[in-house]
Amino acid sequence: MSTPLEIIRKKRAEAINRIISKGYLSSKRVYVGMATCEIAAGSKDVMEVFQEAIRSGLSDVYLSQKGCAGRCNLEPTVEVVEEGKIPLKYGLVTKEKAKEIIERHLKKGEVIKEWLIK
Amino acid sequence: MPVRFNITLCDGPSCIHKRSKEVVSTIEGELEKHGLTGKVGINLSGCLGMCSKGPVMIINPGYTIYGAFAEEDIPEIIQQHIMKKKPVTRFIIDEDHLYNRFFRVFGDVNFFGKQMRIALRNCGIIDPENIDDYISLRGYEALAKALTDMSPGKVIAEIKKSGLRGRGGAGFPTGIKWELTAKEENDEKYVICNADEGDPGAFMDRSAIEGDPHTIVEGMLIAGFAIGAKKGIVYIRAEYPLAVKRIKKAIADAGREGFLGDNILGSNFNFDIEVRLGAGAFVCGEETALMLSIEGHRGMPRPRPPFPSVSGLFGKPTLINNVETWANIPVIILDGADWFSSLGTEKSKGTKVFALAGKVKNTGLVEVPMGTTLRQIIYNIGGGIPGDKKFKAVQTGGPSGGCLSEEYLDTKIDYESLAKAGSIMGSGGMIIIDEDSCMVNIAKFFLEFTQNESCGKCTPCREGTKRMLEILTRITEGKGAEGDIDKLQRLGNMIKKASLCGLGQSAPNPVLSTIKNFRAEYEEHVFNKRCRAGVCQHLLVYEITDKCVGCSVCKKACSVGAISGAPKARHVIDINKCIKCGACFKVCKFNAIRKS
Numbered sequence: 001m002s003t004p005l006e007i008i009r010k011k012r013a014e015a016i017n018r019i020i021s022k023g024y025l026s027s028k029r030v031y032v033g034m035a036t037c038e039i040a041a042g043s044k045d046v047m048e049v050f051q052e053a054i055r056s057g058l059s060d061v062y063l064s065q066k067g068c069a070g071r072c073n074l075e076p077t078v079e080v081v082e083e084g085k086i087p088l089k090y091g092l093v094t095k096e097k098a099k100e101i102i103e104r105h106l107k108k109g110e111v112i113k114e115w116l117i118k
Numbered sequence: 119m120p121v122r123f124n125i126t127l128c129d130g131p132s133c134i135h136k137r138s139k140e141v142v143s144t145i146e147g148e149l150e151k152h153g154l155t156g157k158v159g160i161n162l163s164g165c166l167g168m169c170s171k172g173p174v175m176i177i178n179p180g181y182t183i184y185g186a187f188a189e190e191d192i193p194e195i196i197q198q199h200i201m202k203k204k205p206v207t208r209f210i211i212d213e214d215h216l217y218n219r220f221f222r223v224f225g226d227v228n229f230f231g232k233q234m235r236i237a238l239r240n241c242g243i244i245d246p247e248n249i250d251d252y253i254s255l256r257g258y259e260a261l262a263k264a265l266t267d268m269s270p271g272k273v274i275a276e277i278k279k280s281g282l283r284g285r286g287g288a289g290f291p292t293g294i295k296w297e298l299t300a301k302e303e304n305d306e307k308y309v310i311c312n313a314d315e316g317d318p319g320a321f322m323d324r325s326a327i328e329g330d331p332h333t334i335v336e337g338m339l340i341a342g343f344a345i346g347a348k349k350g351i352v353y354i355r356a357e358y359p360l361a362v363k364r365i366k367k368a369i370a371d372a373g374r375e376g377f378l379g380d381n382i383l384g385s386n387f388n389f390d391i392e393v394r395l396g397a398g399a400f401v402c403g404e405e406t407a408l409m410l411s412i413e414g415h416r417g418m419p420r421p422r423p424p425f426p427s428v429s430g431l432f433g434k435p436t437l438i439n440n441v442e443t444w445a446n447i448p449v450i451i452l453d454g455a456d457w458f459s460s461l462g463t464e465k466s467k468g469t470k471v472f473a474l475a476g477k478v479k480n481t482g483l484v485e486v487p488m489g490t491t492l493r494q495i496i497y498n499i500g501g502g503i504p505g506d507k508k509f510k511a512v513q514t515g516g517p518s519g520g521c522l523s524e525e526y527l528d529t530k531i532d533y534e535s536l537a538k539a540g541s542i543m544g545s546g547g548m549i550i551i552d553e554d555s556c557m558v559n560i561a562k563f564f565l566e567f568t569q570n571e572s573c574g575k576c577t578p579c580r581e582g583t584k585r586m587l588e589i590l591t592r593i594t595e596g597k598g599a600e601g602d603i604d605k606l607q608r609l610g611n612m613i614k615k616a617s618l619c620g621l622g623q624s625a626p627n628p629v630l631s632t633i634k635n636f637r638a639e640y641e642e643h644v645f646n647k648r649c650r651a652g653v654c655q656h657l658l659v660y661e662i663t664d665k666c667v668g669c670s671v672c673k674k675a676c677s678v679g680a681i682s683g684a685p686k687a688r689h690v691i692d693i694n695k696c697i698k699c700g701a702c703f704k705v706c707k708f709n710a711i712r713k714s
Contacts, residue, residue: 001384002384003262003265003266004262004263004265004266004384004385005259005262005263005265005266005267007262007376007383007384008253008258008259008261008262008383011253011258011375012253012254012256012257012259015249015250015251015253015254016254018250019248019250019251019254033242035324035325035328035329035360036324036328036358036360036361037321037325064245064248064251065245065246065247066242066243066244066245066246066329067240067241067242067244067246067325067328067329067330068241068242068325068328068329068483069224069230069241069242069243069483070230070238070241070242070325070482070483070484071227071229071230071482072475072481072482072483073480073482079223081223084179084180085122085179086122086123086124086159086178086179086226087222087223089223089224089227117227117229118227118228
């Protein structure tokens with residue numbers, strides 16, 4: 001009989017595997033804030049832009065929603081995380097900005113400095 | 119190109135003592151020597167909770183934590199880690215606390231780097247609707263630890279030892295509450311999560327549930343195990359549809375994974391959670407009213423004792439805690455009470471979440487260790503007052519709290535010091551007020567809220583707040599009379615003493631604290647019929663100055679015909695006709711209308 005701690009360790013390994021199978025190890029991970037406050041600021045539209053990009057062929061990108069980190073006046077926020085680099089946080093992202101983030105940052109690796117939260 | 123490395127240096131009191139300031143200049147000097155200035159970011163954080171190993175710094179990416187190094191060791195760390203990418207192992211401290219993860223992502227941003235996230239550790243990090251995300255970050259491990267290695271008594275002892283106090287506002291020691299409920303012998307006990315967040319401008323609980331619902335579920339499970347309850351209820355207001363959706367999904371997912379239901383994780387512990395929606399009455403955040411509301415009755419407080427721990431929901435022993443309190447539980451179990459109680463002040467341990475709002479540059483959610491000063495929150499994290507305006511007051515604790523003036527800015531945040539200063543910790547609303555706001559009007563706003571939300575059961579609250587509001591309204595309309603301020607104070611103190619529940623006992627606070635700290639403003643309203651902030655409409659006087667070119671735009675905008683004057687000549691306002699609507703002020707392109 002395994003103890004609860006042994007069970008949870010097994011469950012964690014399974015959970016991590018499931019996350020990885022969804023593409024977590026892609027070279028870039030994109031997180032879009034999707035709490036009530038972020039949605040009110042327009043993050044649903046932003047999310048759709050990223051989803052659409054992935055549907056139409058953007059590859060090697062892991063897309064996920066997340067809760068509110070608490071930077072209210074800069075919402076919607078989008079994080080681009082790359083292993084081994086400092087995660088980049090974009091603030092006040094609109095549909096148009098999201099498209100540019102996809103074209104310039106995700107596809108060409110160009111960081112759009114002026115939109116970063118500092 | 120953004121910086122390639124980022125150094126976060128702990129600037130908590132203990133690390134300052136260990137010369138963190140000197141460490142910064144040594145680092146800067148070393149970077150300059152190697153031409154790395156500007157390529158490596160440096161920022162100072164609040165206490166990182168590793169005081170015994172100070173000075174502490176974190177180098178990102180990679181989240182390498184260095185501690186207990188001397189200033190002479192800095193050149194080596196910079197040369198090895200930053201230039202050759204070889205971490206210096208002998209100074210690395212391996213302390214994987216749950217909150218660390220937040221700073222891997224957000225630590226380099228000033229607003230976040232100065233915070234410390236325990237309750238909100240996963241908010242903005244994980245997908246709240248994916249239980250795998252939570253499990254992968256040691257989710258439900260605290261529950262498993264309690265079930266495997268701890269007896270119920272040991273769990274309670276740990277919570278007691280941590281010094282955690284209720285985050286809903288009153289600050290009752292959580293461990294004692296658990297112990298009292300555990301002591302009762304009854305087959306049926308309840309665990310309730312109070313998510314009826316109602317303070318205007320507060321959104322801590324909503325964000326916590328929307329960002330990380332599983333931590334609430336896990337906290338409640340641990341309590342259920344500790345006190346011997348089988349049933350949990352989350353009482354949440356229906357105005358938070360997304361939070362409701364996410365907590366419901368979390369409960370369903372947790373059930374599927376075997377964290378809820380019978381024989382949880384192979385043990386003989388059974389527990390279930392259901393969600394009850396509140397209709398949004400402020401008084402239902404009060405525990406006895408909340409429980410009546412769950413039972414299907416009208417939400418009204420009742421006298422205590424008996425306390426809920428003895429006779430609560432359906433007359434059974436009930437443990438009721440606030441959302442933020444629940445979010446702290448898994449951390450205390452996993453990281454230990456000793457670590458948790460090393461944070462904060464003597465009587466208030468851990469961190470507190472605040473919803474920073476109002477006239478401050480960076481608004482948002484802030485979680486800081488207890489003992490942080492108001493000034494640090496408003497200026498270091500909040501970035502100060504926008505538009506070079508002058509700070510006037512900070513309002514803490516929502517409609518139950520008070521307004522503190524500039525002299526209280528260095529007050530350390532904990533339950534006792536805020537109470538001593540004349541406000542309260544409350545659930546965590548923090549509204550910054552600048553010189554453009556009228557304190558009488560602010561007090562009136564909060565009193566209007568509590569007066570509306572008074573359930574009407576006891577006379578002091580029902581009648582008293584109404585009378586106070588009448589006096590305040592009179593004052594803001596320029597009809598204040600001598601003695602009004604004293605009347606407000608007398609009534610206020612009476613309501614505080616005589617009311618049945620926390621709503622009435624705290625409702626006069628905004629008025630009493632503004633009278634205490636801003637009496638001169640009240641006197642100006644009453645005796646000089648003047649509002650220095652220009653907010654109270656009835657006290658304003660509009661005048662046309664000699665900047666007027668006679669364009670007559672204001673004349674057309676005035677709906678009561680109070681403005682007269684020939685074209686191209688200076689116009690005048692008839693103050694007897696003027697209703698002080700401000701329409702002329704808004705349309706004038708020449709800045710010729712003066713409001714005073």
